[in-house]
Amino acid sequence: MNQLFSLEKTCPDTGARAGILTTSHGSILTPTFMPVGSQGTVKAMTPHDLESLGVGMVLANTYHLYLRPGIEVISKLGGLHKFMSWHGPILTDSGGFQVFSLGHLSRINDEGVLFRSHIDGSEHFLTPEYTTKIQEELGADIIMVFDECPPYVENFQNIRQAMERSHVWAERCRRVHSREGQALFGIVHGGTYAELRRQSATFITSLDFPGYAIGGLSLGEPKALMHSMLDDIMPMLPGNKPRYLMGVGSPEDLVECVARGVDMFDSALPTRLARNGALFTSTRRYSVGNARFKLDAMPIDTDCDCYTCRNFSAAYLHHLFKSEELLAYHLATVHNLRFITRLMEQIRQSILDGTFVSFKESFLSRYQPTNAVVRAEQKQKWLESRQSNNSPD
RNA sequence: GGAGGGGUGGGUGAGCGGCUAAUACCAGCAGACUGUAAAUCUGCCGCCUGACAGGCUACGUAGGUUCGAAUCCUACCCCCUCCA
Numbered sequence: 405m406n407q408l409f410s411l412e413k414t415c416p417d418t419g420a421r422a423g424i425l426t427t428s429h430g431s432i433l434t435p436t437f438m439p440v441g442s443q444g445t446v447k448a449m450t451p452h453d454l455e456s457l458g459v460g461m462v463l464a465n466t467y468h469l470y471l472r473p474g475i476e477v478i479s480k481l482g483g484l485h486k487f488m489s490w491h492g493p494i495l496t497d498s499g500g501f502q503v504f505s506l507g508h509l510s511r512i513n514d515e516g517v518l519f520r521s522h523i524d525g526s527e528h529f530l531t532p533e534y535t536t537k538i539q540e541e542l543g544a545d546i547i548m549v550f551d552e553c554p555p556y557v558e559n560f561q562n563i564r565q566a567m568e569r570s571h572v573w574a575e576r577c578r579r580v581h582s583r584e585g586q587a588l589f590g591i592v593h594g595g596t597y598a599e600l601r602r603q604s605a606t607f608i609t610s611l612d613f614p615g616y617a618i619g620g621l622s623l624g625e626p627k628a629l630m631h632s633m634l635d636d637i638m639p640m641l642p643g644n645k646p647r648y649l650m651g652v653g654s655p656e657d658l659v660e661c662v663a664r665g666v667d668m669f670d671s672a673l674p675t676r677l678a679r680n681g682a683l684f685t686s687t688r689r690y691s692v693g694n695a696r697f698k699l700d701a702m703p704i705d706t707d708c709d710c711y712t713c714r715n716f717s718a719a720y721l722h723h724l725f726k727s728e729e730l731l732a733y734h735l736a737t738v739h740n741l742r743f744i745t746r747l748m749e750q751i752r753q754s755i756l757d758g759t760f761v762s763f764k765e766s767f768l769s770r771y772q773p774t775n776a777v778v779r780a781e782q783k784q785k786w787l788e789s790r791q792s793n794n795s796p797d
Numbered sequence: 798g799g800a801g802g803g804g805u806g807g808g809u810g811a812g813c814g815g816c817u818a819a820u821a822c823c824a825g826c827a828g829a830c831u832g833u834a835a836a837u838c839u840g841c842c843g844c845c846u847g848a849c850a851g852g853c854u855a856c857g858u859a860g861g862u863u864c865g866a867a868u869c870c871u872a873c874c875c876c877c878u879c880c881a
Contacts, residue, residue, distance in 0.1 A: 442833050463832075501832045522834045553832075591832090622831050650832035657831075673831040680830070680837065695826070725836090733836050776829060 419665030422755040427493040427545035432460030434667040458745040467499030483543035496544040500551035532576040540583040549577040556623040563595035591619040605640040617648040638665040678736035684743040688772040697722040710742035
């Protein structure tokens with residue numbers, strides 16, 4: 405393979421960067437957001453839709469595709485690109501995340517993870533070698549090492565143990581990976597412990613992967629903690645390789661994390677929110693099912709250039725959601741994905757223009773976080789003030 | 798005309814002497830969702846006081862029995878089924 409990543413420009417005042425990622429299924433411009441399509445489909449979207457929204461790369465999931473339809477099916481039908489008729493780049497996740505999110509179904513040891521299928525109860529044993537092999541078979545352009553992703557609440561000991569296991573697994577994936585034209589990314593772990601994060605970044609970069617992911621963040625920890633982890637790690641990752649922050653996809657997070665040097669993001673958030681009727685606008689997100697939209701003749705986002713906003717009123721979307729019409733999910737997903745891809749385009753352009761800092765500031769001052777985020781920030785401040793009041797002894 | 802069944806909060810519909818402002822579902826209102834077991838989940842949903850809590854009015858209507866009734870009795874009004 406030729407060079408995977410080339411850096412075009414960096415923002416002198418932040419860590420933000422613009423670059424180009426080149427795969428055998430085309431090039432994409434970074435920073436980029438990759439919508440999640442675990443089962444070989446971004447829900448409610450055709451590949452044609454994705455293309456016209458400006459989506460570059462899509463995500464698929466090893467765990468889900470392995471269980472259904474099964475790797476041999478996809479293999480016989482010509483690989484994942486052909487199977488799902490998406491001819492742009494694909495990134496497959498190893499299924500490591502599922503080890504944690506489906507934790508009650510699994511047993512984990514140094515060798516690998518014993519799963520019970522959530523579909524039919526059958527038992528499966530996934531190892532680093534096996535998931536790498538599966539991902540080679542699927543034929544994605546970028547694949548991920550098999551890792552363990554413990555929840556945010558785990559204590560230091562558990563986080564360290566999971567991190568160390570992930571390190572060994574990363575090495576094992578690296579050793580068996582051989583498919584040409586396919587890049588295997590390492591994943592930095594360490595939870596919210598700066599010390600572990602640095603340790604992990606040192607180890608993972610020593611394995612010399614073509615790209616590096618940051619895993620185990622955006623799992624409910626305070627935003628400030630996620631930011632400080634990124635601030636710690638990013639300078640340790642080689643500048644000439646792509647950096648991928650796993651599982652991040654809210655508008656404010658994307659802006660904040662690009663500023664810290666991230667090139668690639670994925671998240672189920674924009675598409676899932678869309679299906680649940682929560683739509684992004686430049687000032688905040690709205691639940692289009694709310695009564696306030698019943699008679700609203702304007703598009704949900706008057707600044708948006710997407711098919712949905714160019715053709716339909718908020719009142720119509722409101723009606724589609726209330727009546728549970730299938731079109732609701734499609735139109736809403738079109739909008740949210742376009743909102744995010746446009747945001748990434750704007751970010752990139754501002755980096756190239758040298759105006760990223762002002763773009764970031766004006767976006768963040770305009771964009772109102774959700775009640776939950778505001779509340780979480782209040783709680784954090786409250787806890788800190790309590791701690792400082794109670795800690796004189 | 799005769800026999801039987803039934804009338805419960807916006808709707809459907811449980812409850813059949815105290816634990817019942819009343820199960821459940823729907824509708825309604827709001828919130829959540831970040832490497833997707835998610836077109837999902839959570840909360841509220843008689844009226845009044847901002848909330849805690851409390852007060853008021855409620856199970857067709859009017860009486861009655863009882864310490865206590867949506868639940869038992871009587872009368873009336875209405876609805877449904879069957880037979881003539």
